Amino acid sequence: MNVFYHIGQYFLLLVRVFKKPEKNSIYIRQLVLEIEKLGINSIGIVAVISVFMGGIITLQLTYNMVNPLMPTYIIGLGNRDTLILEFSSTVLSLMLAGKVGSNIASELGSMRITEQIDSMEIMGVNSASYLILPKIIAVVFISPFLFIISVFCGLVGGLITGPLSGVVTIATYVTGITTLFVPFYVSFSIIKTLAFGFLIASVPAYMGYFVQGGALEVGRASTRAVVNTSILILFFDLVLTQLLFK
Amino acid sequence: MIEIKNLFKSFEGRTVLKDISSVFEKGKTNLIIGQSGSGKTVLLKSIVGLFEIEGGEILFDGRNNRNMNFKEQKLLRQEIGMVFQNGALFDSLTVEENVRFPMDMFTTMSMKEKKTRLDFCLERVNIRQSNHLYPSEISGGMRKRVAIARAIALNPKYLFCDEPNSGLDPVTSILIDALIKEITAEFDITTIINTHDMNSVMEIGDNILFISEGLKCWEGNSSQIFNTRNKKLNAFVFASPFSKKFRELKQMEDDE
Numbered sequence: 001m002n003v004f005y006h007i008g009q010y011f012l013l014l015v016r017v018f019k020k021p022e023k024n025s026i027y028i029r030q031l032v033l034e035i036e037k038l039g040i041n042s043i044g045i046v047a048v049i050s051v052f053m054g055g056i057i058t059l060q061l062t063y064n065m066v067n068p069l070m071p072t073y074i075i076g077l078g079n080r081d082t083l084i085l086e087f088s089s090t091v092l093s094l095m096l097a098g099k100v101g102s103n104i105a106s107e108l109g110s111m112r113i114t115e116q117i118d119s120m121e122i123m124g125v126n127s128a129s130y131l132i133l134p135k136i137i138a139v140v141f142i143s144p145f146l147f148i149i150s151v152f153c154g155l156v157g158g159l160i161t162g163p164l165s166g167v168v169t170i171a172t173y174v175t176g177i178t179t180l181f182v183p184f185y186v187s188f189s190i191i192k193t194l195a196f197g198f199l200i201a202s203v204p205a206y207m208g209y210f211v212q213g214g215a216l217e218v219g220r221a222s223t224r225a226v227v228n229t230s231i232l233i234l235f236f237d238l239v240l241t242q243l244l245f246k
Numbered sequence: 247m248i249e250i251k252n253l254f255k256s257f258e259g260r261t262v263l264k265d266i267s268s269v270f271e272k273g274k275t276n277l278i279i280g281q282s283g284s285g286k287t288v289l290l291k292s293i294v295g296l297f298e299i300e301g302g303e304i305l306f307d308g309r310n311n312r313n314m315n316f317k318e319q320k321l322l323r324q325e326i327g328m329v330f331q332n333g334a335l336f337d338s339l340t341v342e343e344n345v346r347f348p349m350d351m352f353t354t355m356s357m358k359e360k361k362t363r364l365d366f367c368l369e370r371v372n373i374r375q376s377n378h379l380y381p382s383e384i385s386g387g388m389r390k391r392v393a394i395a396r397a398i399a400l401n402p403k404y405l406f407c408d409e410p411n412s413g414l415d416p417v418t419s420i421l422i423d424a425l426i427k428e429i430t431a432e433f434d435i436t437t438i439i440n441t442h443d444m445n446s447v448m449e450i451g452d453n454i455l456f457i458s459e460g461l462k463c464w465e466g467n468s469s470q471i472f473n474t475r476n477k478k479l480n481a482f483v484f485a486s487p488f489s490k491k492f493r494e495l496k497q498m499e500d501d502e
Binding site for chain 1: 296322336
């Protein structure tokens, strides 16, 4: 019953979130701020993690595919498809659920317990829309760009690690990443990142917006937000993969 | 004027407000007093609409907010200013942006007009040269004053203050009380203050509503409060040795 209660509350909150904004200019200003805070500020960590993961995937593919009949360009190809299909969309979203999700839940939770949200409501501001809508739009908007940056950095990571460790030459690696490219994989992953972006912003926002109590509850809400968002990302990964690849 | 009639409110089966009725007059500072947990904050938040009441009526100059549609309620809320216990200033906005927030949201004023109004509001609460500071960079007293400036930014008809003196030293508390009283008279606002500060009761209590365990126990003004025979009120008002001494002196003065 508790699960159904939360699902119902979540959708009721979304109804409030997507109501017509009071003043578009203020919302656009908020949107720009959120894009910077939640998106632009995540580029650094996305790039670092992706470079390392690209390198690690390259090494793992090399050491685990020891078959003389298999061409070595498969390392670049495997790295590219792993990055596009799962790492830069799903794993990166899981990481963003931790960074961005906990940020959103704790920000809204703190605003709730310090009565800042009540204060907005009393003024007549639709606090759900003012606080949450720009975050959702910002994360959904920036997610595909982060995905592209991640794929690029991951490929660069492989390009650095492969030749440096002597497992593959630059030319073979580049041949691998340009061979048998399936454009649908990119479309598929961008669709996934859009869906995950929505979850990364809306689920923690729900957790934070309805916090009751003090600082301890804000911390708990933040943890719950990350856990629930991660589970939902994996669930929707399964659903979308089944739906889009069928 | 705000009139409340037979208010009932409960949480998870526990009745917090029981049949409370009162009239809060315009241009006066109306105080709600009572012990912690007596239902003061619930009453205040029920009046402003943060809590939905289960029974009774709340009339804002004759307008029943329960009969209003969403749009009318939204318009009514723009006539309300509220000062929360800790100020509830928006952390991410500066002092200036906090006070300008309601103007940005609900008016079509030009930047120049907003600036004029902003300067007036900040000047009125004696805040100078702190416009670009964030709430975390100013003192508790200043935060309360900025909250008052924000509350009066749209010329409200109704002002609500939830324990405006909590966490403040006695001198700053007196200044905040005086400021609220002045603003109430100056702009002819219906002000309701939630407090358990006896200094406020004595200084600015034009009309005082005492509630205990969710029930209205007494109503009167600051001069009547010292002569009442209401046991619960006396136990509340004269709880400290200082106020007991004050009562003895007053009685001696009256006897003479």
